Amino acid sequence: MHADFRIGFFSLLTALLSLSSVDAFYIPGWSIKSYKDGESVPLHVNKIYSDHTQLQFAYYELPFVCPPTGRRHLGSPLTSGTSISLNLGEVLRGDRIMLSDYELTMGEDKECQYLCSHQVDRRALNRAKEIISGGYVAEWIVDNLPGATSFVTVDKSRKYYAAGFKLGYQDFSPSTGKPRYFINNHVTLVLKWRKAPGKAGLQGGKVIVGFEVYTKSINAEERKDNGCPDKPLSVENGMELYLPANSTTAPEEYAALSYVPPAQEDLDDGATLTIPYTYSVYFREDDTIDWSNRWDLYFVNQDDSSRIHWLAIVNSLFIAGLLTVVVAVIFTRTIRGEIKAFSREGSLEDLKLKPKRKRGLNGAKSPRPSDKLSEGLLEQKGDLSTDADSSSDDEAIEDITGWKLVHADVFRPPPYGGLLAPLIGSGTQLVFMATGLLVLSCFGVLNPSFRGGFVSVGVGLFVFAGIFSGYFSGRVYRTFGGLNWRKNTVITAILVPGLLFSLIFILNLFVWAQASSTAIPFSTLMGLAALWLLVQLPLVYVGSWYGFNRIGSYEHPVKPNAIPRQIPAQPWYTKPSVSIMLAGLIPFAVIFIELIFVFKSIWQDKSGYYYVFGFLSVVSIILILTVVEVTVVATYMQLCAENYHWWWQSFFLGGGSAVWIYLYSIWYYHSKLHIMGFTSSLLFFSYSFLACAVYGLLTGTVGFLTAYAFIRRIYGAIKVD
Known part of the structure; x- marks a missing residue:
């Protein structure tokens, strides 16, 4: 009944989500959008982002790009500048998708098309320089594919994509050594297509299987009357973001320089720079890419990473296998043997009434008072039958140690x-x-x-x-x-x-x-x-x-006593801080390799997409198994030390690996990332803390439920009359 309810719940939720986001929902091989020759292909602009910061910005909010004109595209009810409805995930990830003024028509190449000439003042110019120096790239979208910069491997055997394209580049003046900034004001759009599968292909439909963007900076002077450059494919001089220097405090000092400190620059002097924007469009047929596999170019390193993922799985299985052996020994030899001893000797309450003999420093059992009184009567050799009986009693008494002594307190709230x-x-x-x-x-x-x-x-x-x-x-x-x-x-x-x-x-x-x-x-x-x-x-x-x-x-199989039992001094390895860190290290070792890919996908490749969910699922299953086994072993050791405060301890034992993950994120920030600015650093550490807290809460709950089931099982198997 519960399983049917869960299956129905997930089916209903999936259906609702698919209906609420029809434009975005897509399964490979389904929902294929085909275009016929002469049909308009909309291009959407989204946002800009950088590996050096966590701050993203909407593309059309940039003061130096062509603003939307509100033109209506051929065959489309929407005008340029219209915001596309987004789902919750898109909003939370900073997407701001809008229809652009770029006109793309299926099968129609355009060597050069004029877009606009945009005037920018000094403030907009400085903003453009900040964006370029910050390493920002822009994301455009065609048929749900992000525009990509294409690369070829060193051996030229494979081609791969990096989503996004640069807005400009930075150079240094050979005479003054000051930085110079050039904006990419011409883009060449290459759309790869192939015949649509099925009935749509028979009717002349084509599907887009690739979207490449090539950028170029072209000087404003080298242009025709229509605004297009004379030779768009071979331009020597780029479009520099430059206005003659000015200064309100020391004009003589900076008059001959193109660089003025921002504090001494007059930003409202009315000077402007006109940036012309143009673009080219080319459609190219490519039968080597299936529509269902068109995302593979974004994951060109999947063959190499697959070997690393398999290594991660082997590593995880090895660690989990060792823990499984330890848990099996605890269950089959230690606990089961003790439970069988109880079954032979009677109830736990009867055995508890017998005095417990302590061992000396050399491991020998200390004599009872009765032994001392009878030593003179039996002389040194003693009675063999009496020795045998006392030995058997001693073995039964010695069984009442560790976790068996806290049976009356283990379920205390x-x-x-x-x-x-x-x-x-x-x-x-x-x-x-x-x-x-x-x-x-x-x-x-x-x-x-x-x-x-x-x-x-x-x-x-x-x-x-x-x-x-x-x-x-x-x-x-x-x-x-x-x-x-x-x-x-x-x-x-x-x-x-x-x-x-x-x-x-x-x-x-x-x-x-x-x-x-x-x-x-x-x-x-x-x-x-x-x-x-x-x-x-x-x-x-x-x-x-x-x-x-x-x-x-x-x-519960045992009711707690009215008076709590005194807890003896604990060994170092059962102390909370030590046990939590040690117990958390093992699950962290299980997921460490997979964690590298997750961190890279989230923090470095902001335009990238994590796609190896099969490997992630396998590692997650092994992780949960490891958390279960670690919690069982650590809880058993705690009970053997006669410490019955396991409720909170088991929760923190299960979530202990979250501490190691957060420590790893701190190391990752200082060694792998190049984040600049207080706000970006604050976002990194805060969101890392939130992610680790959520992860710790999840695994801590698994640890708690595991320890609870384990304790109910072992104490329910013995007779407590």
Whole structure:
């Protein structure tokens, strides 16, 4: 029944998402858009981004590019400058897609087409220089394909794409050594096509399988009357972003220079520079690329990376295999042997009444008082039968050690259980969300062409999984002896989402101040708040009511004593800080190699797309298995040290690898990235912290549920009469 409900839930959610984002939703081989000769092919402009910063900007908000004119394209009801409706994921990733003035007609080549001549003042000129020096690239889109700069491998055996193209380049003056900036004011667009499959191809339809952009900087003087350059393919002089120097404080000093310090430059002197923009369009047939595989050029290194992914899987399997052996030994030899001993000797309560003999420094058992009294009677040799009986009693008594001694305290409710229960509920919510995302990604529903789909579906899954959050939180809360289930419901629904929303809102203020498209619009924030409070909160309430009132608490095989047992001094390896770091290191070693690709995709290749979800799913399964086994081993060692405070400990043991991931992100920032500016650094560390916190909450919940099931199993197998 529960499985049918989950399958139906995911099917319904997928259907709703596909209907709400028809333009973006796409599965390879489906939803093919074909064009006939003479049909208009729209070109959309999106944003600019850089590897040196986390701040992105909408393309049409740049003061030095041609603004949209509002012209209507052939056969299209939309005018240039019209914003395209975006899904939630696209908005959150900073997309601002608008229809451009570039006219592309299927099958029609244009050697040169004039776009506009745009006048820029000194402020716009300085802004252009900042953009160029910051290494920004622009993203244009044709038929859902991002415009790309093409490259060829060193051996010229393969061609690959890097999404985006540069807006200009920087050079240095040979005479003064000052920087010179050139803007790429001419673009050559190459669209590769092939015959459309199926019936559309028989009717003359063509599909686009490649979109390449080649840039060039062309001087304003070397042009014809129509605005096009004389020789667009061979131009020696570029379009330099230069206006004669001026200064309000020291004109004599800088009169002969083209560079003036910004503090002494008069930005409002009325001087302007006219930048002409032109473009060329070429359509080329290419039968070597299938439409369903047209994204492969963006992933040219997939063959090389596949070997590394397989290495990561082998490494993960090796670590998980060693842990499996350890857990198997604990279960089959240690715990099962002790349980069998209990079955032979009687109940745990009977054995507990027998005195425990201590061992001396050399490992020998200390004598009982009765042994000392009878030593003179038995002389030195003693009675053999008595020695045999005492030896068997000693073995039974010696079994009452470690985890068996804390049976009456192991299910004692933990301190701050009212906080742990909501965390476990939110953790199960994340488990369902992550599982759904991986399943949909492996089946191809979520893929690079579904722009923003991963985030959109993730938010939807998280919200609708609120019912599972409330269910588990309610049951755990009642197991801890809680009575006010409505209060627990509110905490569960608000605690984790509220902290995430608050931190994102505060970070958004810094991005708003930079006028970046990375800033989440206020309307989107209000929509997220409404989704949280009006959809998730009721779902958490329903799940909590069902889990707390209808199902009730979990049953325990042992009832706790009225007086807690005193915990002895703990060995160094069971101390919380040490055990959490050691337990977290092993899962981190499992995912380390795959983590390199994830970090590179997110922080370095902002235009790139993570696509190896099959490998990610396998590594995730091994990761969860490793977390389960590490938690079992660490919890067993803690119980053997007669420490029954395992509730919170198991949660932190499961999430311990999040600490290592955050430490890795700090190292990654200093060694791999070239991020500049306070805001970008703040965004990096804050979002890294949020990601690690979410990951730690997910794996911590897995660790808690694993330890809980493990302890119920071992204490339920012995007789406690």
